[in-house]
Amino acid sequence: MMFPNLFSPLKLGRTEVKNRISFQPHLTNLAVGNLPSERQMYYWGERAKGGAGLIITEELTVHPTDMAYEKLIDVYHAEVVPGFKKITDYVHQYDAKIFAQLNHNGQQGDGSLSRRPVWAPSPVPDVLFRETPKAMEVEDIEEVARYFALSAEHVRQGGFDGVELQFGHSSLARQFLSPLTNYRQDEFGGSLENRLRAPLMFIEAVRKAVGKDFTLGVRMCADEMIPGGLDLAQVQEICAAFEASGLIDFMDLSIATFYNLYLVEGSMHTPLGYTIPLAAGVREKLKIPVFCTGRINDPVMAEKVLAAGQADMIGMCRALICDPYLPKKAKEGRLDDLRYCIACNQGCIGRIGMNKSIGCVQNPAIGREKTWGEGSLKPAPVKKKITVVGGGPAGMWAAKMAGRRGHEVTLFDRGDALGGQVRTAMKGAGRDEFGVIIRNEKEQVEKAGVKVVLETEVSPERVLEGNPDAVIVATGSQPKPHPVGGADGPGVCNVWQVLDGEVQVGQKVCLIDYDGHHRATATAEFLADQGKSVHIICSSLFIGAELGPTQDLYLTRQRLLKKGVSFTPDIAVMEVSGEPGAKTIKGFNVYSNEWDEWSGYDSVVLAMGQAADEDLYFALKGKVKELHRIGDCVAPRKVDMAIWEGHQLGREI
Amino acid sequence: MPARTAATSTPPEILVLVDLAGGELDEAGKGILSEASRLAKTLGGTWSALALAGSEPLPDELVSEVLGAYGTKALTLVEAPAEVADLLEIQARLFAAVAAERGARLLLLPHNDLGAALAPLLAAELSGALFTEAIGYQREGETLQLTRALLGVQVAETRLWDGSVPLVLSVSPRILSAVVLPSMPRSTPQLHTWQSAQPLPVGATRILERIPPDPQTVDVAEAEVIISAGLGCNEAAFTQVEELTRLLNASLGVTRPVYDLGRAGFERMVGQTGKTVAPRLYLALGLSGSMHHLGGIKDSKLVVAINSDPKAPIFPNADEGFVADLREVLPLLVERVKSVTGGAA
Numbered sequence: 002m003m004f005p006n007l008f009s010p011l012k013l014g015r016t017e018v019k020n021r022i023s024f025q026p027h028l029t030n031l032a033v034g035n036l037p038s039e040r041q042m043y044y045w046g047e048r049a050k051g052g053a054g055l056i057i058t059e060e061l062t063v064h065p066t067d068m069a070y071e072k073l074i075d076v077y078h079a080e081v082v083p084g085f086k087k088i089t090d091y092v093h094q095y096d097a098k099i100f101a102q103l104n105h106n107g108q109q110g111d112g113s114l115s116r117r118p119v120w121a122p123s124p125v126p127d128v129l130f131r132e133t134p135k136a137m138e139v140e141d142i143e144e145v146a147r148y149f150a151l152s153a154e155h156v157r158q159g160g161f162d163g164v165e166l167q168f169g170h171s172s173l174a175r176q177f178l179s180p181l182t183n184y185r186q187d188e189f190g191g192s193l194e195n196r197l198r199a200p201l202m203f204i205e206a207v208r209k210a211v212g213k214d215f216t217l218g219v220r221m222c223a224d225e226m227i228p229g230g231l232d233l234a235q236v237q238e239i240c241a242a243f244e245a246s247g248l249i250d251f252m253d254l255s256i257a258t259f260y261n262l263y264l265v266e267g268s269m270h271t272p273l274g275y276t277i278p279l280a281a282g283v284r285e286k287l288k289i290p291v292f293c294t295g296r297i298n299d300p301v302m303a304e305k306v307l308a309a310g311q312a313d314m315i316g317m318c319r320a321l322i323c324d325p326y327l328p329k330k331a332k333e334g335r336l337d338d339l340r341y342c343i344a345c346n347q348g349c350i351g352r353i354g355m356n357k358s359i360g361c362v363q364n365p366a367i368g369r370e371k372t373w374g375e376g377s378l379k380p381a382p383v384k385k386k387i388t389v390v391g392g393g394p395a396g397m398w399a400a401k402m403a404g405r406r407g408h409e410v411t412l413f414d415r416g417d418a419l420g421g422q423v424r425t426a427m428k429g430a431g432r433d434e435f436g437v438i439i440r441n442e443k444e445q446v447e448k449a450g451v452k453v454v455l456e457t458e459v460s461p462e463r464v465l466e467g468n469p470d471a472v473i474v475a476t477g478s479q480p481k482p483h484p485v486g487g488a489d490g491p492g493v494c495n496v497w498q499v500l501d502g503e504v505q506v507g508q509k510v511c512l513i514d515y516d517g518h519h520r521a522t523a524t525a526e527f528l529a530d531q532g533k534s535v536h537i538i539c540s541s542l543f544i545g546a547e548l549g550p551t552q553d554l555y556l557t558r559q560r561l562l563k564k565g566v567s568f569t570p571d572i573a574v575m576e577v578s579g580e581p582g583a584k585t586i587k588g589f590n591v592y593s594n595e596w597d598e599w600s601g602y603d604s605v606v607l608a609m610g611q612a613a614d615e616d617l618y619f620a621l622k623g624k625v626k627e628l629h630r631i632g633d634c635v636a637p638r639k640v641d642m643a644i645w646e647g648h649q650l651g652r653e654i
Numbered sequence: 655m656p657a658r659t660a661a662t663s664t665p666p667e668i669l670v671l672v673d674l675a676g677g678e679l680d681e682a683g684k685g686i687l688s689e690a691s692r693l694a695k696t697l698g699g700t701w702s703a704l705a706l707a708g709s710e711p712l713p714d715e716l717v718s719e720v721l722g723a724y725g726t727k728a729l730t731l732v733e734a735p736a737e738v739a740d741l742l743e744i745q746a747r748l749f750a751a752v753a754a755e756r757g758a759r760l761l762l763l764p765h766n767d768l769g770a771a772l773a774p775l776l777a778a779e780l781s782g783a784l785f786t787e788a789i790g791y792q793r794e795g796e797t798l799q800l801t802r803a804l805l806g807v808q809v810a811e812t813r814l815w816d817g818s819v820p821l822v823l824s825v826s827p828r829i830l831s832a833v834v835l836p837s838m839p840r841s842t843p844q845l846h847t848w849q850s851a852q853p854l855p856v857g858a859t860r861i862l863e864r865i866p867p868d869p870q871t872v873d874v875a876e877a878e879v880i881i882s883a884g885l886g887c888n889e890a891a892f893t894q895v896e897e898l899t900r901l902l903n904a905s906l907g908v909t910r911p912v913y914d915l916g917r918a919g920f921e922r923m924v925g926q927t928g929k930t931v932a933p934r935l936y937l938a939l940g941l942s943g944s945m946h947h948l949g950g951i952k953d954s955k956l957v958v959a960i961n962s963d964p965k966a967p968i969f970p971n972a973d974e975g976f977v978a979d980l981r982e983v984l985p986l987l988v989e990r991v992k993s994v995t996g997g998a999a
Binding site for chain 2: 272273274299301302305310336433440443530531532
């Protein structure tokens, strides 16, 4: 057994959990009509099937004044119970336990969905939602406590093993505890004893409702990570007070607030296991089990945290979003089969924050576990000889899925390794983990029986010679050759050429960003890291316009500014001219329509879009029995769509 | 019932057990001599060294330059037939006899393989107290307060020795350092030999074979010297790195990408998601030093890096860094090491 600690049981109150892996609460946007849905049953069930010992549901809304997100379950309605029963029965079949999380978001929401004022300890607007809340009257606090209790009764009736109260990064309870949001002069504000009063009322009400024999825990924000807010020392005191009440059985932890949302769900630039010291700090003061969550995407690391006594339970959220079967594979010692989360945040946080259903770049089956879950792949009724051209993510996934279904698949790529554009993108500053997408799949492609042929330029004749039953073209895309006047002039190149080291870039660089995503900003940072002076001109309101939902924007801008990169937004670039050393960019402000120019650059780097590599597709059209086109060679997009299309076609062909 | 003597009322004579096999004193041995001076000062007593005599006389250099430098005033060599080197129970009985004869109250030894095996045997022979793997001590009035870490360093245990029975104290090598303190006067050790007047008894156990750790196969987490190869080492360079580890008796470490290429097993992978290492020397060859890698090497004593990219993050995290192309440097390094070692480890 490689992971003796990770696969040892743990008692949380009356609940014995079979291992130390908890699938942590997170929004899914899968609820329908504010009731539990079948998709949620399969979603949480898939993780139970995959071996997680504990599942904690997403936050369930306890009161009508809280509707921060449209697709949450309103647990204060008794109608939720039948749906809960289906979910808990399904999860219990796999010997996993399931807790429900109850929450009131307080001022961390707005009234645009509920059409009611949001409630908070004091009229302090949240930094993200910016809506001034109603300062709660004492009767309001008592009402929320009653609603917590009512909700907890529904949880118990719904067959859950326990309940968790969200006092973490987004919660009314934290707003009572934090000096940042609680300015009250009455018995609910001021001293720590007073600030603890409302959260303790919630705990007491819930404990009374569920009885002594039901597991109850709290998820606390371990550190607000902002001056004037709660820090670890204060949180240790708060957690000790919760424990001293004798009413709770475990302490789950989160980190930060909406002042610094990039820390709540740390992206690729955040170190693995970045919250471990905080969990260890809280655990020092408590006797009840303590959870640790935050970029622990690897069982080796999880085992180390447990062995070092830094936490009792490992919270995995994105790790199991990406690979629901991580616990099972780890238990069987199949580390080579693990699909590691890269914290790109594009599918999970990047989608749910935009009110879309949860996704995952690397796991297209997410949210569709009923039809695409483990065991749903059926052998192909007719075995075909399939040629896949292009070994990027789209081609790899198509080949892998088709190979697993018994087709005879040959995958061609002109490069010396699989990966396509990912191999270039991962060279951007701090983006090397992006390459893990390819590392995760390379072996799976081989295990699926796919014959991989590298360093081979595939002509239409070559394809036809092989006489395949079906051809999948996944030839990807190239940077647009002439996105702007003067793009073919001296000293002008594109971001891919820079990252691949194909061009010499001068000291003074202007990067034109029509992309707004990492390929622009990570290349700018790549150049700044080489000591070059970089200026970015972009057409959006600000640089990195696509980086907001993934929580990359804040730190990207911080790093670029610290590295001396300067920005000019709002500009439509129309022409690049001049010789290296005197390169000039002409453009106009998209709002004022006034023309301007920037000159004196040695090099101009373009991130101005991609063009589909579609020649092979059109050369083969009408000449083979079955022809498919997937990924960027259909229309250049991002890696999530390449994998999505590869996966879907591989299932169906 | 032995007479109760407080540790401080009669300063205890301390006997320090060292291993001089092969005419050498290892780092742990030097460390325990250094520690003996400090402990004697804490308790106000004197100390002398005790060792098993080998078949060869001790080299003069060892006696004067090494033992003398650490302030050893006297060394007792226990003479016994050669096979006793493999009979730990007999060794313990002989050492205990010396201690009893001298009235020594405290036996000090490093908690290495030998020390860990001898300490309980000695305590049993002397009907004394035993405290192993100590990481700290301090005088508390009439007693000596001893500390050790338990359960994977999660719990600290503290015990008091009141001096009423002899104490066998083994000290964790993790806290031993072979420093020569200014307060340790250089001396010329007096050599005594000691032989048992009793016939030697027969022990129940015997060491059959000593297998030296193979740096190539030792757990990289335990290794003293690690040479790590990153993706900057192509196949040819990697072969040379492997040769270098053989020549320098070092352990091989690799980064995640090199492991992915299948050039080494998972047990060789260093970093946050692989092995956490703390060697004396970490030689980082052609590895950039990603965050996840640095997380696994931060406790290394000395990090030396070679990389062709002057901007590689390994450099700000290295004690010494060289910007160079491994394709040029590695063959030279291998040749140089070969010329010094004669091509063999």
